[in-house]
Amino acid sequence: MKDDTYNFTLDRREFFKLVGGGIVIFFAAGNPLTLQQRRGRGYPEDFNAYLRIGEDGRVSCFTGKIEMGQGIHTSLAQMLAEELDVTLNNVDMVMGDTDLCPYDTGTFGSRSTKYFGPPLRKAGAEARAVLIQLASEKLGIPEEKLTAKDGSIFAHDDSTKKASYAELAKGKKIVRHLEKKPPIKHYSKHAVSGNPTDRMDSEQKVTGEAKFTGDIHPADMLHAKILRPPAHGATLKSVDTSAAKKIQAIQIIQDKDMIAVLHKHPDVAEKALGLIKAQFEPSGSTLDNQTIFQHLKDSAPEGNVVTEEGNIEDGRGLAAKKFEKAYYNHYVAHAPSEPHTAVINIEGDKATVWASTQSPFRAQAEVAQVLSFPQEKVRVITPFVGCGFGGKNQGNQITEAARLAQLSGKPVQVAWTRKEEFFFDTFRPAAVIDIKSGLNSANQIVFWEYHNYFAGDRSSQPFYNIPHYRVLSMGGWGGRSGGGGVHPFGVGAWRGPGSNTNVFAIESHVDIMAEEAVMNPLEFRMHNLTDERMKRVLSAAAEKFGKSFSKAPSGKGFGLACTDYLGTYLATIAEVKVNKNNGEVRVERVVCAQDTGEVINPEGVRMQIESCITMGLGYCFTEEIRFSNGRILDENFDTYEIPRFSWTPKIETVLVDNPEMPPQGCGEPAITSMGGVIANAVYDAIGKRVFTLPMTPTRIKEALR
Amino acid sequence: MEKNIRFRLNGKTINVTSSPDRMLLWVLRSDLELTGTKYSCGEGFCGACTVLVNNEPVLSCQFPLEGVEGKEVLTIEGLKKNGKLHPLQTAFMQHNALQCGYCTPGMILRAYSMLLKNPEPSTENIVDAMEGNLCRCGSYNRIIQAIQTAARTMRGGTS
Numbered sequence: 001m002k003d004d005t006y007n008f009t010l011d012r013r014e015f016f017k018l019v020g021g022g023i024v025i026f027f028a029a030g031n032p033l034t035l036q037q038r039r040g041r042g043y044p045e046d047f048n049a050y051l052r053i054g055e056d057g058r059v060s061c062f063t064g065k066i067e068m069g070q071g072i073h074t075s076l077a078q079m080l081a082e083e084l085d086v087t088l089n090n091v092d093m094v095m096g097d098t099d100l101c102p103y104d105t106g107t108f109g110s111r112s113t114k115y116f117g118p119p120l121r122k123a124g125a126e127a128r129a130v131l132i133q134l135a136s137e138k139l140g141i142p143e144e145k146l147t148a149k150d151g152s153i154f155a156h157d158d159s160t161k162k163a164s165y166a167e168l169a170k171g172k173k174i175v176r177h178l179e180k181k182p183p184i185k186h187y188s189k190h191a192v193s194g195n196p197t198d199r200m201d202s203e204q205k206v207t208g209e210a211k212f213t214g215d216i217h218p219a220d221m222l223h224a225k226i227l228r229p230p231a232h233g234a235t236l237k238s239v240d241t242s243a244a245k246k247i248q249a250i251q252i253i254q255d256k257d258m259i260a261v262l263h264k265h266p267d268v269a270e271k272a273l274g275l276i277k278a279q280f281e282p283s284g285s286t287l288d289n290q291t292i293f294q295h296l297k298d299s300a301p302e303g304n305v306v307t308e309e310g311n312i313e314d315g316r317g318l319a320a321k322k323f324e325k326a327y328y329n330h331y332v333a334h335a336p337s338e339p340h341t342a343v344i345n346i347e348g349d350k351a352t353v354w355a356s357t358q359s360p361f362r363a364q365a366e367v368a369q370v371l372s373f374p375q376e377k378v379r380v381i382t383p384f385v386g387c388g389f390g391g392k393n394q395g396n397q398i399t400e401a402a403r404l405a406q407l408s409g410k411p412v413q414v415a416w417t418r419k420e421e422f423f424f425d426t427f428r429p430a431a432v433i434d435i436k437s438g439l440n441s442a443n444q445i446v447f448w449e450y451h452n453y454f455a456g457d458r459s460s461q462p463f464y465n466i467p468h469y470r471v472l473s474m475g476g477w478g479g480r481s482g483g484g485g486v487h488p489f490g491v492g493a494w495r496g497p498g499s500n501t502n503v504f505a506i507e508s509h510v511d512i513m514a515e516e517a518v519m520n521p522l523e524f525r526m527h528n529l530t531d532e533r534m535k536r537v538l539s540a541a542a543e544k545f546g547k548s549f550s551k552a553p554s555g556k557g558f559g560l561a562c563t564d565y566l567g568t569y570l571a572t573i574a575e576v577k578v579n580k581n582n583g584e585v586r587v588e589r590v591v592c593a594q595d596t597g598e599v600i601n602p603e604g605v606r607m608q609i610e611s612c613i614t615m616g617l618g619y620c621f622t623e624e625i626r627f628s629n630g631r632i633l634d635e636n637f638d639t640y641e642i643p644r645f646s647w648t649p650k651i652e653t654v655l656v657d658n659p660e661m662p663p664q665g666c667g668e669p670a671i672t673s674m675g676g677v678i679a680n681a682v683y684d685a686i687g688k689r690v691f692t693l694p695m696t697p698t699r700i701k702e703a704l705r
Numbered sequence: 706m707e708k709n710i711r712f713r714l715n716g717k718t719i720n721v722t723s724s725p726d727r728m729l730l731w732v733l734r735s736d737l738e739l740t741g742t743k744y745s746c747g748e749g750f751c752g753a754c755t756v757l758v759n760n761e762p763v764l765s766c767q768f769p770l771e772g773v774e775g776k777e778v779l780t781i782e783g784l785k786k787n788g789k790l791h792p793l794q795t796a797f798m799q800h801n802a803l804q805c806g807y808c809t810p811g812m813i814l815r816a817y818s819m820l821l822k823n824p825e826p827s828t829e830n831i832v833d834a835m836e837g838n839l840c841r842c843g844s845y846n847r848i849i850q851a852i853q854t855a856a857r858t859m860r861g862g863t864s
Contacts, residue, residue: 069805069842198801205806206794206813208741208781215740223735267731337745337753337807337841386743386807387841418746607801607847614843637750637839645832648845 043119049102050123051080053131057151057166059084059091063120064104065112066096066358067201068385068392069611070667071604072112074200078600079117082193083124083184085148086165088200096360096382106359108390108493110566110665113600117663121184129182135163187598187659194659196603201384211383213341213356218411221343222251223266224404225273227259228420231630232489233283243275253407260404266415283630285488292430293328296453296475299486303472306457315447315468319438321516327435327505329455329675329693330624331487332428332494333634335642338386339421342401345411349373351402353380358392367402389615390493391425419635426492427625429477431455433505443517445528450506454486456498459672463564464510464528488630495612499565499672500619504693507561507676511552511683520549521560521680533569533595533658538562540593540654541571552684557588559681565669569656570594572613572673574649576681580704583697585682587617587647592670593654597661609653609670616674617643624694712773714739715783725771729763730754732770733780741781741810745839752838755811756780762818781810784817793817796855797848804842812838816852824860826852 043049052060061080067073077091094100096107104116128148135153136143145156153168155161187194204210229236236259241252244261250272251262259276263269287295316322336356343354344367351371357363360380368375385392401414416424434451448462448469456477462469477498478491494500514524522542529535541560542549549558557578562571575589590613599605622641626633634640675693683689688703708725711718714737721732733739733756742765745753749767756765757779758772784791793813796802803809812835819826819834826834831849840848 069803071804198798199803201806202798202801202803203790203794205803205809206781206790206797207785208739208810210806211740212743212807214734214744217738217740265727265731265735267727267735335841337751337805337839338743339745384806386745386805415744418748603801607804607844610846611804611843614845615841636748637746638748642839642841643843643845644839645835645845645849648843651846 043116044102050120051084051127053127053165053169055166055169057090057164057169059086059165060094061091061120062094062097062101063116064096064098064101064361065107065116066360066382066385066388067093068107068358068388070112071199071601071607072107074197075113075601075604076117076120077200078193078195078197079113079120080124082190083121084128086151088192088197090151093200096357096380098360098364098378098380103361106362106393107388108358108393110568110667110669112665113663114567114665117600122181125182125184126178129178131165131168134168138163138168193600194598194602197601198603205384212338212386213343213354213383214338214413214415216343216354216383216413218343218345221345221411221413222262222264222408223269223413223415224260224262224401225266225269226400226414227273227276227278228423229280231280231283231285232632233285233630234280237279237281239279240277243277244272247272247275251408253404255403255407258400258403262404262408262410262412266413270417285630287488288628289330289624289626292330293432296430296432296486300453300474303451303474306452306471306473307461308470309466310468312447312449312468312470316438318440318446318468320441321513322436322438323509323512323516324434324436325509325512325691327433327501327508327691329431329501329504329619331430331491331627332619332623333422333425333625333640334387334389334391334494335421335637335640336387336389336391339416339418340392340395340397340424341413341415342395342398343411343413344401344405346371346405349377351378351405353378353398353402354383355380355395355398356385356392357382357395357398358385358388358390359394362394363398366399370399370402371406389495390497393493394426396424418637422625422635422640423632424490426478426490428494428497428500428619429454429456429487429491431501433501435505435509437509437513439513439517443519443524443527445513452502455501458497458502459499459563459565460502460506461564462506463531463534464525465530488627489632495615496565496668496672499563499668500616500675501693503561503563503672504675504679507563507673508679508689508691511560511680512689515552518551520551522549525560525562534562534564534571537569537571537593537595537656540656541573541591544593544652544654545573545591552680553687554684557681557685559677559679559684561673561676561680563669563673563676565672566665568594568596568664568666568669570669570673572670572677574677574681576678576685578682578685578700580686583700583704585621585678585695585700587649587678587681589650589652590677591652591654592673593656594666594670595656595658596666596669597664598659599655600663602655605655605666606653608666610651612668612670613651613674614643614648616671617647617678619694620674620678621694622696624696708771710770710774712775713777715778715780721770723770725769727770728766729756729768729770729773729778730765733765739780739782743807743810745807751808752815753808753811755814755838757814757818760818760821762815779814781814784813791817792858793820793852793855796851796858799854800847800851802844802847802851804844808838808840812840812848816848816855820852820856820859824856826856828853
């Protein structure tokens with residue numbers, strides 16, 4: 001071990017200036033943090049990227065991840081507190097600040113705990129080891145006779161001989177290099193991680209003190225409202241802003257394709273926007289909800305093989321019973337509580353941006369480009385985010401605010417209205433799934449041919465025992481994976497992208513085969529599974545449910561679905577009542593058993609499962625974006641209905657113990673089984689199957705006819 | 706035409722000079738910088754902007770400023786008294802009855818107004834009273850439990 005004189009890089013100096021005074025201890029385990037590392041794709045080696053110990057002994061945890069309700073504000077703090085042996089209330093979270101936090105691609109895909117957790121744990125372990133070294137020098141006790149506990153280093157044999165982290169940190173400005181990296185703790189030694197822990201952000205949120213982007217008010221800020229086309233693909237023909245100009249203190253900015261009105265109060269700006277008279281050329285799109293599925297099939301690119309095994313023709317030859325069905329789902333909105341919002345303040349050559357985003361570093365790059373600023377002159381700060389679900393991976397509100405701030409010379413806020421939120425949403429894509437399959441005389445699935453049009457391939461790999469299968473993907477859920485130009489508006493990741501549609505199709509189809517096999521849904525799944533982890537979650541869910549399944553349709557209204565979402569296994573059981581007169585479904589009870597590997601915060605995992613089940617009811621029953629000729633016909637929650645208090649079933653969760661497996665994601669998995677489990681429960685209740693999501697009362701009545 | 710409107714806000718008398726037809730939500734958030742009250746749907750369909758006017762819940766995005774003249778307005782910022790959290794606030798924390806927290810101020814104020822009238826609500830009463838408030842994170846069951854806990858605490862006179 002050696003001490004270095006403090007050798008700041010420019011980046012370091014900026015870092016310390018930003019985090020304020022009282023930086024008293026500083027360790028480096030590798031090369032000093034460089035700009036390249038921070039801007040690169042991977043997580044940095046240097047644990048200073050993850051934490052700081054202040055003169056008061058408090059630990060700050062830095063992460064480029066953001067908190068949008070999913071609870072990593074708490075669970076990541078638990079992981080760090082565990083390795084560093086401090087109590088949880090001594091950890092401060094600094095999230096999504098591009099100047100302070102290590103580079104991160106964004107918060108999505110249930111990846112925070114799974115991928116960011118391990119480097120964070122290593123950083124904590126390393127910092128603990130350095131503190132022990134410092135304590136050893138201070139106390140004159142060999143390192144091996146020292147232990148870290150509750151923010152202090154103690155002598156094993158004499159607990160009066162101790163040094164707190166605050167004392168060790170005080171007055172120090174040194175860099176330490178560890179020759180050997182310490183191991184992280186075994187889960188059996190955990191005291192903080194693994195404990196059910198209340199949210200650490202809740203006091204701020206119940207008092208109204210929690211800041212979201214729209215709550216940020218730099219001095220002299222203007223609210224901007226932007227003229228929008230009535231339909232996707234409609235182009236501006238003519239505009240008359242004369243009436244709007246008459247509003248006192250209004251500023252109107254016209255820049256290329258953008259026409260904006262700015263005022264210090266958002267409602268006044270909105271009123272002025274309403275006075276602008278604009279004419280648009282209509283959209284060229286002729287699609288609507290009735291024609292979309294045929295359009296998707298007609299527009300599909302050649303499929304790529306997601307996975308295959310054996311030979312489909314051989315499998316077909318083995319089949320005693322064959323099945324062929326198509327499954328459909330409509331466009332679904334993210335509908336976050338907080339619409340997309342951004343605030344930007346440009347001071348000299350530096351821009352500070354506050355944004356409701358899941359990808360602060362992406363926002364930083366976009367703003368830098370729009371302003372022609374170097375990236376390091378753009379700081380993105382992410383306040384609390386009011387829901388994301390993938391919808392805030394991107395959003396033009398940030399660059400719109402940047403352009404307007406530069407043009408107006410004032411700080412600017414752009415906050416989308418609910419109508420804009422529905423219009424510019426990157427919807428979960430409408431999709432079609434065709435499945436052909438067969439059972440042999442022993443009721444084993446012998447072939448499985450899966451054609452996926454635009455859902456996205458996640459969770460489409462079969463986990464049942466099937467000797468001959470082929471899964472083809474014709475167009476993904478958007479972005480690079482396909483779908484571009486085919487949909488009449490933006491599509492993208494939606495909580496559990498791809499999987500919601502795939503699990504609906506797969507698990508509906510499995511139930512169809514179970515009925516033909518004259519087996520109940522649980523029995524048939526067990527019969528066709530060898531994956532012990534999947535069998536275990538199924539058994540756990542069935543045990544909790546406590547009532548027995550019968551061959552469907554039993555009239556009982558019980559449904560079952562299971563899936564593997566990126567390594568998290570789960571089985572969900574639902575009990576429903578269907579009103580055959582009006583087609584309405586009441587979900588009475590949902591049980592979900594989930595194996596998510598090692599659990600960091602059991603309370604947090606349960607909250608996510610409950611959230612998934614509740615939100616998932618929306619796409620089961622009502623959520624369908626209606627559109628026509630490029631127009632989005634649903635503009636608010638009056639016609640686009642999302643789950644309410646009265647919908648909520650009794651929810652029971654089982655966390656299947658599996659601490660040997662590293663922690664997996666939990667923000668998305670349980671929503672992905674909702675379409676399948678509810679479709680199966682509805683079938684069990686009424687003996688008719690609905691092949692299209694959402695299962696609206698109209699579609700259920702049609703099925704009954 | 707601007708007008709001077711006088712009302713009580715979280716226990717203090719204030720004067721606002723503005724157009725009387727502006728919605729209370731924007732006066733609170735923009736003029737007074739009380740940002741605990743949230744915009745979410747802007748048309749009265751979600752309850753996120755709920756505040757109390759003379760103890761009655763109103764959707765502040767649909768409620769004009771002139772409507773508060775001479776009245777008592779309570780926002781989430783006014784619920785904590787002498788540094789002490791209201792039982793509803795502690796119960797929401799205890800039950801983790803929130804995730805993103807964006808709808809929470811509206812939820813708490815709606816629940817507060819219900820408990821004023823019905824200190825011992827059944828689950829059904831709670832669902833009926835809260836039905837217009839949306840939570841996209843799906844914390845409904847926990848919010849119901851939190852309201853029941855808070856109601857018990859308030860009846861017990863511990864706060």
